[in-house]
Amino acid sequence: MAQQLYFSRDSIMRLQIGTKTWKIPVLEGFSFSQATNVSEITLNEMESTAGVSRRGRRAFNDSLAPVDFSFGTYIRPFKSAGSGTGAVDDNAYHHAVEEALWALFSGPATHNATAFDFTNQTTHDGTNLDIDFSESNKSTLGPAAGATLYFELGDANKVTYKLSNIVLNEASIDFDIDGVASIQWSGFADTITQYSSTRVVTPAVSSSTTVNISTTDTGTLVVGQEVSGTGIVGTPKIASITDNNTFVLSTSQTIANNTVLTFGPPAADYTEGTTATNNFIRNRLTTLTVDPVDRDPGGTGSNVLEDDYVLTLTGGNITLSNNVTYLTPEELGVVNVPIGHVTGTRAFGGSFTCYLSDDTATTTASKDFFDDVTAIREVVSNQFNLVFCIGGGTTASPVTPSLQINAAKCHVDIPTHSIEDIITLETTFQALPTSIDDTDEVTLVYYGPTPA
Secondary structure: OOOOOOOHHHOEEEEEEOOEEEEOOOOOOOEEEOOEEEEEEEOOOOOOOOOOOOOOEEEEEEEEOOEEEEEEEEOOEEEOOOOOOOOOOOOOOEEEOOHHHHHHHHOOOOEEOOOOEEOOOEEEOOOOEEEOOOOOOOOOOOOOOOEEEEEEEOOOOOEEEEEEOOEEEEEEEEOOOOOEOEEEEEEEEOEEEEOOEEEEEOOOEEEEEEEEEOOOOOOOOOOOEEEEOOOOOOOOEEEEEEEOOEEEEEEEEEEOOOOEEEEEEEOOOEOOOOOOOOOOOEHHHOEEEEEEOOOOOOOOOOOOOOOOEEEOEEEEEEEEEOOOEEEOOOOOOOOEOOOEEEOOOOEEEEEEEEEOOOOOOOOOOHHHHHHHHHHOOOOOOOOEEEEEEEOOEOOOOEOOOEEEEEEEEEEEOOOEEEOOOOOEEEEEEEEOOOOOOOOOOOEEEEEOOOOO
16 A cells, blocks of 8 residues: 655645735645543542552643744735736736735635735735735724635645634744845634545546546535646646536546546646746845934934935844734633634734944944934933835845835834854844834735836
8 A cells, every 4th residue: 555645845835815825935834733631530639548659640631722823924016017827916016926815814815816916915016015904903803704725745645724713913024134035924713623525436537627536535625726647737626516516627638437536725826936036035135224214303402313224134033913802712621712803912023233433434324323312311212213124225225035014113222232253243122113003013025027
């Protein structure tokens, strides 16, 4: 009997929101799991007259924890071709491969298939793609009907795991100086189930789209599911279902009798940008602009801060968190399951590092930045505008491909020194809204290249 092994290198991830599905390539190291919450009861008693002290214990399954998943994606902006298979837009507008993930992270992710945007969350045109958090003041994130992740594993004989009602909790961007710009995502789901089903072809199919299957097979087929198996050419999907024993494929196939077909997740409607080679971003090109919102924050009548500071990064991180928690009933006698999530306080911030440097020709070097921030001790909450241009360029002169992260009102901590071969400064910051109930901590602006 042949043994089937599954390799992570063969894996494909798809995201389904409503009736639309996106193919989003993920990096090595993705994971998903669901743990069980267990209570333990132990005996702890003194010795009896017979010299016996019972030491037993019992364990009880209380509830299932929410599914915990994580994966990484590259930052990949692109300019839509406006047509063709898998196109995300009818126009030559800017998009990103991970755009749908940001929509889930920042609000209800209501996708408008006519305008090819996420209502009130993304704005795109021929210049750039803007993503904001104006819809993030919600107690729950994602569409009311839920969003689904599919992890398809294997090559010829695939198995697919379905993560239902997902919520994205955290997005983290690390500035690895020699790396390709990427985002590490993590989140939760209500349940994890094996989605794939198999059916046996009978009789053989000869150059036809119509396939008959064995009446002994069970399981519900869905229009749009991809079909794989021995002899299957390409990635056909179910175009229509005649009855429980007959379905029609999107392309003509020749399939031998008794061939086992595997039915995977819905085929991706949007795949544009996933195979391009000109939309990867190098972290080494990243620049940072630090602008004080007020050069005289203490109101002393003299400017103690410069117009801006020119800092060349050696590393850093930006982490955006929704602080999601899950609600699970606690009934006796049953294994409870999570019933939904609740968002917490948005926690947007990060850190950046640079060499401690001094330039006699200017007063905007990192040494000046440390001296000036340290000097404003009469101010309990400072405000700086930080603009990270990942991939290079500036806000006035953007380059492609690149991603600009704008944090207009940051509270910046006093930099700390790190004593190494070359002295460095590490500065942490918190991205804050204009007022406590606003949602403008961060905006994302993507600039994509013309399709290669």
